[in-house]
Amino acid sequence: xxVARRFVVSGRVQGVGFRYFAADAARxxxxxxxxxxxxxxxxxxxxxxxxxxxxxxERALRRGPSRARVEHVRVEDIEPLATSPTxxxx
Numbered sequence: 001x002x003v004a005r006r007f008v009v010s011g012r013v014q015g016v017g018f019r020y021f022a023a024d025a026a027r028x029x030x031x032x033x034x035x036x037x038x039x040x041x042x043x044x045x046x047x048x049x050x051x052x053x054x055x056x057x058e059r060a061l062r063r064g065p066s067r068a069r070v071e072h073v074r075v076e077d078i079e080p081l082a083t084s085p086t087x088x089x090x
Contacts, residue, residue, distance in 0.1 A: 011071030029053035033049035
């Protein structure tokens with residue numbers, strides 16, 4: 001089953017390679033979407049794909065790269081995004 005979700009990750013997640021980590025994790029799972037830094041210091045990821053792949057992606061976001069310190073991940077289901085062949089970093 002295909003799902004789409006919005007993730008907002010807080011903690012020490014900017015300036016530590018988090019966006020590239022998230023994009024790599026999404027690509028490995030075959031997800032499409034985008035990830036970008038927010039002005040408030042969080043990172044937002046919008047992703048679409050199979051539910052099981054999305055669950056693995058969420059676990060990766062909660063772990064983060066070695067230099068990050070993930071404090072909280074807010075998750076919400078969203079309407080499916082326009083189909084995209086890759087995961088974009090903004």
